[in-house]
Structures are given as C-alpha cells and as structure tokens.
Amino acid sequence: MRKIAIASVILALCGGTFYVVSAAEKAAEPAKEAAPKAPIECFESRKGASEITQKELKPGWPNVKCSPTTGAALWYGDPFDGTVPMGKMPQLDIPEGKAVVKPRSEKLALMPLCGVSCHNGVGPKFTPPTLPKDKKPAPVPTMAAMVPDLANLQHGRGRIWCLDCHHTTQRNKLVDHYGDPVSFDQPQLLCGKCHGDKLRDWRDGIHGKRIGEFVSTGKKRWFTCTECHNPHNVQDGARNRGFVQLQPEPSPQLPRGMANADHEKLHPIPH
Amino acid sequence: MAINQQPCAGAAQDRSSECTVPPASADPAANPLKTTRRDFLRAGGMLSMSSLMGTAALMTQSDNANAATEWAEHFQKNYRLMTPEEKNESRLRLERRYSDEYGKKVAVDTTEAQPGMLMGYALNIRKCIGCRRCVHACVAENNQSRGTRPGEKIEWIQVLRMERGKFEQEKMNHGYPEGLGIQVGGNAYTPAGQVLEGQYHYNPKAVPEADATYMPIACMQCEKPPCVKVCPVRTTYREGDGPVVIDYNWCIGCKMCMNACPYWARRFNLTKPVLPKEEMNPVTHYLGNRPRMRGVVEKCHWCLQRSRHNRYPACVEVCPVGARKFGNLLDPESEVSKILERKNVFRLKAELNTFPKFFYFYD
Numbered sequence: 001m002r003k004i005a006i007a008s009v010i011l012a013l014c015g016g017t018f019y020v021v022s023a024a025e026k027a028a029e030p031a032k033e034a035a036p037k038a039p040i041e042c043f044e045s046r047k048g049a050s051e052i053t054q055k056e057l058k059p060g061w062p063n064v065k066c067s068p069t070t071g072a073a074l075w076y077g078d079p080f081d082g083t084v085p086m087g088k089m090p091q092l093d094i095p096e097g098k099a100v101v102k103p104r105s106e107k108l109a110l111m112p113l114c115g116v117s118c119h120n121g122v123g124p125k126f127t128p129p130t131l132p133k134d135k136k137p138a139p140v141p142t143m144a145a146m147v148p149d150l151a152n153l154q155h156g157r158g159r160i161w162c163l164d165c166h167h168t169t170q171r172n173k174l175v176d177h178y179g180d181p182v183s184f185d186q187p188q189l190l191c192g193k194c195h196g197d198k199l200r201d202w203r204d205g206i207h208g209k210r211i212g213e214f215v216s217t218g219k220k221r222w223f224t225c226t227e228c229h230n231p232h233n234v235q236d237g238a239r240n241r242g243f244v245q246l247q248p249e250p251s252p253q254l255p256r257g258m259a260n261a262d263h264e265k266l267h268p269i270p271h
Numbered sequence: 272m273a274i275n276q277q278p279c280a281g282a283a284q285d286r287s288s289e290c291t292v293p294p295a296s297a298d299p300a301a302n303p304l305k306t307t308r309r310d311f312l313r314a315g316g317m318l319s320m321s322s323l324m325g326t327a328a329l330m331t332q333s334d335n336a337n338a339a340t341e342w343a344e345h346f347q348k349n350y351r352l353m354t355p356e357e358k359n360e361s362r363l364r365l366e367r368r369y370s371d372e373y374g375k376k377v378a379v380d381t382t383e384a385q386p387g388m389l390m391g392y393a394l395n396i397r398k399c400i401g402c403r404r405c406v407h408a409c410v411a412e413n414n415q416s417r418g419t420r421p422g423e424k425i426e427w428i429q430v431l432r433m434e435r436g437k438f439e440q441e442k443m444n445h446g447y448p449e450g451l452g453i454q455v456g457g458n459a460y461t462p463a464g465q466v467l468e469g470q471y472h473y474n475p476k477a478v479p480e481a482d483a484t485y486m487p488i489a490c491m492q493c494e495k496p497p498c499v500k501v502c503p504v505r506t507t508y509r510e511g512d513g514p515v516v517i518d519y520n521w522c523i524g525c526k527m528c529m530n531a532c533p534y535w536a537r538r539f540n541l542t543k544p545v546l547p548k549e550e551m552n553p554v555t556h557y558l559g560n561r562p563r564m565r566g567v568v569e570k571c572h573w574c575l576q577r578s579r580h581n582r583y584p585a586c587v588e589v590c591p592v593g594a595r596k597f598g599n600l601l602d603p604e605s606e607v608s609k610i611l612e613r614k615n616v617f618r619l620k621a622e623l624n625t626f627p628k629f630f631y632f633y634d
Contacts, residue, residue: 045591060375060553065411072404075411076588201634205606206614209593213581216604223593243592245477249403252429252471256421261472 042066042073045209045228046244050102057081070247079211079221086222087186092203098219100212104226105184110146111172118142119171149232156194157235165190165231184226191225340368350518350558351508362557369562373551380556382579384511390573390628391513391600391607393616394487397633398594401430401478401485405586405595409489412574412585413560414552415538418545425538427571428489428586432470435482489586490515490536490571491619491627498528498537507568512579513600513628514572516558524566533620534627537570573597600628 040054042064052064057077065075083100092099105111144150153161167173173181174190182189192199201207208228212220225231230244254261343364348357362379369377406428410417415425479485496515499507506521507528529537543565555561559575574584578597587595598605603612607630610616614632621627 045593060549067404067407070402072402072589072591074404074408074589075585079582079588201613204609204613205596205598206610207593207634209590210606211583211588214578214583214587214597214605215581215599216602216606218581228591228593243398243400243479245479246400246402246591247476248401248474248478249407251403251474252406252426253421253424254472261470261474264470264472 040066042071044073045223046230047246049227049230050104050107052082067249069250072246072249076211080219083221084185087183089186089188089203098217100219100221101185101224102221102227103185104224105172108184111184114171119169147232149230152233154233154235155231185224187225187231191231337368337372340364344520347520349504349506349521351505358557365557365561369553369555372562373546373548373553375548375551375553377551377553377555379561380554380559380576380579382556385579386511387599387601388512389600390492390578391598391605391611391630392492392573392628393596393598393607393610393630393632395592395594395596395633396484396486396631398592399430399485399487400592401432401473401480401483402591403430404589404591405487406430408585408589409571411550412552412577414544414546414555414562415569416540416542416544416546416563417550418542420542422541423545425540425544425569427536427538427569428487429471429535431486431488432473432480433484433486435484486631488534488536488619489629490532491534491625491629492571492573494626494628495624497531497533497623497625501527501531503527510558510575514575514578515570516572516575517568517570518558519561519563519567519569522567524568526568528568533623533625537568539568540565 041051042054044050044052052073054062054064054066057063061077063077063081064073065077066072067074080100082102084103085097086094086099086101089099150162156164163175165174167175167181168179170181172184174184174187176182176189177193188199188202198207202225208225209223210220211223212218251261344361347353347361350358353361358381362381365379366377369379406426409415409427410425413427415427416423418424473483492509492514494509496507496509499509499515502508503525504521504523506519506523507515507517509515524539526539529539540563544563546562551562552560554576556572556576556579559572563569574582574586577584583597587597596606596610598607600607600611602608610632611630614634616630616632618627618630
C-alpha cells in the first residue's frame with residue numbers, strides 16, 4: 001500500500017513537471033509568422049465579370065473566401081466591400097446609400113480608351129452619324145480582336161446589333177430608351193427595355209441576387225444584369241438550361257467503405 | 272426517498288398484505304442507531320460528492336478554460352430554462368474557451384428572436400445549376416467538421432441531381448396502369464421525375480448537365496417539426512422567429528430527430544469535429560454555428576448568427592445564379608413574400624403536414 005502511495009506521488013510530481021515544460025513550449029509557438037502568399041483571386045457569379053482579390057479586413061477576417069478547387073467566391077466577410085451607390089432607378093424608391101453596386105467600369109480595361117481614341121465622336125463617320133441600313137455590324141479587325149465575343153454575337157437572334165445597346169457617339173456608355181447615355185454600372189436601365197418582366201422581378205428581389213441585409217429596409221448590394229449574364233453571348237449554343245457551364249464544387253464524402261458512387265446510377269426508373 | 276421502507280419497495284405489486292415493516296418515524300427512539308449498508312454508501316457518496324465539488328471549485332478557478340467550461344456545462348440548464356444571467360455566464364464561459372482553443376477572439380452571440388420577424392426561404396428550382404457553392408459556403412460559415420476520415424466531413428445542404436423528364440409524342444400513352452396494375456410513376460413523362468432518392472455524389476466536369484435538374488435540400492425549418500416532437504430531452508425547438516435550433520449542450524445524441532426528419536436534414540458528430548484554427552469562423556451564435564462537440568446532432572439554422580443581425584444566410588450570398596431567396600414572411604415587401612404572391616410555389620413533402628418555411632418556386 002505504502003509503495004503504491006509513494007509511486008503515485010512520484011508520478012504526480014513527474015506529471016506536474018511535464019505539464020510545466022509543455023506549457024513553456026506552447027508559449028514559444030506563436031512567435032512564428034506566416035510568410036506572405038501570392039494574392040488569391042476569385043470570381044463571383046461568372047468568370048470575367050467581377051473578380052475579387054482576397055485581402056484581410058482585420059486579422060483573421062478576409063473579405064472573401066475562395067474555393068481552392070474552382071476559384072469561386074464562397075463566403076463574404078464584408079458584402080459591401082468595394083461598392084458604390086447604385087444611383088437612381090425608376091420605380092425603385094430606396095433611401096440614399098441603402099442600395100449599392102460593385103462598379104464594373106473600372107474592371108473594363110478598354111473603357112477609358114473607347115470614348116477618346118477611336119469612338120471619340122469626331123471624324124467623317126460621325127458628322128452626321130451614318131449608320132448602316134441592315135444592322136449587321138461591319139467586322140472591324142481591331143474591334144473583333146479586342147472583344148472576341150463580337151464575331152458571333154449571340155443576343156436577340158440577329159435582331160439587334162451593337163448600337164441598340166451601345167451609345168452612338170459616347171462609346172464608353174450604354175444607351176437607354178430615349179437615346180440618353182447610361183453608365184456601364186447601371187445596365188438594368190438598358191436591359192429592361194426588352195426584358196421588362198425580368199426587370200420587374202429584379203426590382204422586387206425575385207430575379208437576380210442581392211447580398212447584405214435581408215430586411216426590406218436594409219442595405220443591400222445589388223448584382224446588376226451584366227455581373228451574371230454576358231450580354232454578348234446570352235444564348236450561347238453550347239449551354240444547357242440557359243447557363244454557362246461551370247465546374248462544380250467537390251461532392252460530399254462517400255459512406256464508409258464505399259469506393260465510388262456508381263450505386264446512384266444503377267437504380268432502374270420505377271415504371 | 273425514505274430509507275426504512277426498503278423491504279416494501281421490492282414488493283410493490285402485493286404490498287397490501289405482505290408489507291409488515293412500520294412506516295418511518297421521526298422519533299429518534301423508534302430508530303435504533305445502526306449503520307446499514309445503505310447509510311454507509313450514502314455517507315460515502317456525500318464524501319465523494321463534496322470532494323468533487325472541491326475539485327469543481329479548483330477547476331473553475333484554473334487557467335484551463337476548457338476544463339472549467341466543461342465542468343460548468345455539466346450543471347447548466349436547458350437553454351430555454353436559463354435566466355438571462357445564466358445565459359450570459361454561459362456565453363462568457365464559451366467565449367473564453369473557444370478563444371483559448373482556436374487562438375483568436377471568438378464571439379458567442381445570444382441575441383434573442385425579435386418580434387415581427389418570421390424568417391422564410393425560397394429557392395428557384397428552375398435556376399439551380401447544381402454547382403454546390405451553397406454547400407461549401409455553409410461549411411465555411413458554420414464551423415462544421417471537415418476532416419477526411421469517415422464521418423468527419425459534415426455538410427448540411429445536399430444537392431440532389433434528378434433525371435430530367437421529357438414530354439414526347441411517342442410516350443404519351445406510357446405510364447398508365449396496364450391490366451389491373453396500380454399507377455406508380457408519372458404519365459406521359461419519361462422518366463417519372465426522379466431516380467429514387469436522386470443522386471448527390473454526382474461529379475461531372477461541368478454543371479448544369481443537359482439531362483439533369485437539381486434540387487438542393489437542407490433543413491426546411493418546419494412550423495410543425497417532427498424532430499422537435501420526438502426529442503426526448505427537448506433540446507431542439509422552434510425559435511420565435513422561425514428557425515428550429517438545437518441547444519448542443521443539452522443534446523444526448525440519441526439521433527431520434529434524425530430518424531424523424533423527413534428531409535434528411537440533420538447530421539451527427541460521430542467523431543470529435545475536425546475544425547482547423549485558421550478556418551474557424553469566430554462570429555458565432557449560441558444556438559447556431561458555435562463549434563460543436565462529439566456526439567451531438569447539428570443542422571441548418573439559417574445562419575442565426577447572421578440572420579439575427581439582418582444579414583442574409585451564407586448560402587444565399589454565394590449562389591451564382593441567384594436561385595436562393597431569404598426574407599421576412601411577415602413583411603409584405605420582402606422578397607419571399609413577393610415570391611409567394613407572384614410565383615408558383617410548392618413545399619417538399621407537403622403531405623406530411625410539417626408546414627416547412629422553405630418554398631420551392633419557378634418562373
């Protein structure tokens with residue numbers, strides 16, 4: 001009995017010493033610092049529309065988390081990061097600052113050049129503007145090289161052409177019903193010309209996407225038309241069900257002992 | 272429990288005649304002082320209890336936040352029965368423990384349901400492309416286990432891939448009962464609409480596939496939840512603003528709710544959850560995404576830590592096609608109310624009378 005007691009006392013002492021040692025080791029650990037990594041960039045709704053670069057808003061709190069497999073944005077730390085006020089929308093009465101959008105104009109690399117270098121509103125073609133009669137865009141090699149989608153415009157099934165959407169003289173602007181210029185950040189003013197039903201649903205939050213505060217009086221970031229739809233190939237023939245195909249995120253874990261998911265495909269259709 | 276009634280206790284059925292021991296008396300003279308086995312055990316129990324209490328006092332004072340919290344949690348009430356002070360105490364305890372465990376400042380929110388709020392969800396079934404971004408957004412937000420060994424990877428949302436039916440001239444007369452048969456499938460459609468339970472391990476190069484339609488399912492936050500009905504410890508319940516939540520501390524892990532749920536919405540922590548420190552989301556809610564322990568059930572709660580502060584749930588924010596909608600059902604201006612007013616809406620397994628607040632709609 002006494003032997004056991006002595007042994008246990010020794011054991012306890014050893015344990016205590018070990019605990020102290022391990023605690024000291026633990027304290028030394030956080031001294032290491034993470035090396036700077038290459039910037040992670042991810043896309044939101046569609047590739048090429050609004051890429052976000054990951055950054056830390058505060059320590060341990062990124063503005064966005066990106067999927068390591070597909071490069072898609074998976075989580076927003078701050079939904080209003082890098083947004084500007086949406087501006088006036090007809091039939092949409094939102095208090096100032098409650099509706100914001102992510103500006104696309106700064107992402108469009110050619111934007112500042114469009115209006116000054118080529119389509120600057122001066123020159124023989126513009127005074128007065130002489131427009132072709134058949135609404136078939138003349139293939140300008142420079143233009144086709146810069147915007148590859150133009151070679152095969154998939155919008156309106158041949159009924160519309162460039163200047164139905166782009167302003168005749170101010171080429172870094174879009175055009176609305178009455179020929180007035182519309183910013184690239186407010187494409188809904190233009191798209192609603194034909195897609196009125198979708199515009200109505202979008203205004204009420206049924207079509208499209210809004211993030212931020214869900215209550216109807218809350219601040220929201222609105223996704224505008226072109227953040228999800230590519231206006232130059234909305235009806236691309238290679239698509240299924242109206243959407244550009246994209247890589248899905250990884251599938252869930254298989255049950256224990258199952259090598260693949262072929263069992264899901266083996267069930268006959270019960271009729 | 273009276274000590275001296277012991278001989279009668281075993282013979283409860285026929286106590287009327289056989290029981291001859293007189294009832295217990297408060298008179299010390301009637302109770303001769305003798306140490307029975309029961310008294311001895313009782314005293315021993317008291318002693319060990321008091322020593323445990325002493326340990327408790329020591330442990331709650333100790334620097335090990337984990338041990339102190341675990342000890343205090345053993346004596347904590349069901350969340351709904353706790354007073355505001357007790358809730359606050361519990362919150363502070365958990366914040367201390369999680370901050371210690373994950374090496375960053377973790378906030379555990381205990382915001383209550385606000386009056387005038389009834390959360391509702393709508394999903395455009397025609398738009399879903401099956402990209403599973405919602406599934407992984409949910410994992411990033413809600414601190415699920417994300418290990419690689421069996422049972423260590425938990426996802427709350429399942430995306431089911433259904434085979435697409437076609438309306439074809441030559442199949443118009445198919446699917447009707449033949450002879451004396453009973454109609455089992457669709458009619459004029461082929462296939463009837465789904466392949467048993469649907470596929471959810473699908474993994475093509477790109478989605479959406481031409482022959483498929485996708486149906487994400489998660490907790491439907493029923494108004495009459497079968498899981499709440501069966502919970503033997505009443506740890507899962509419907510909050511005032513809609514979501515059905517779980518007090519993880521009070522969960523005994525019996526998995527009755529998992530059997531009861533007709534939507535396969537609940538997940539069980541078979542192992543100790545694997546949650547890397549850097550991936551842990553430090554903004555948590557007590558009834559929502561705070562890190563769980565082994566042996567408790569968890570499920571979707573519409574990101575309570577966000578929605579209680581008016582923010583959209585994580586899955587809504589990442590859906591690339593905008594198929595997911597969230598709003599206040601009591602507010603006629605909210606998106607979900609507008610959808611219920613204007614679109615064709617159905618609820619999954621409506622025949623079970625669970626009254627989900629999750630609506631599927633299509634344009």
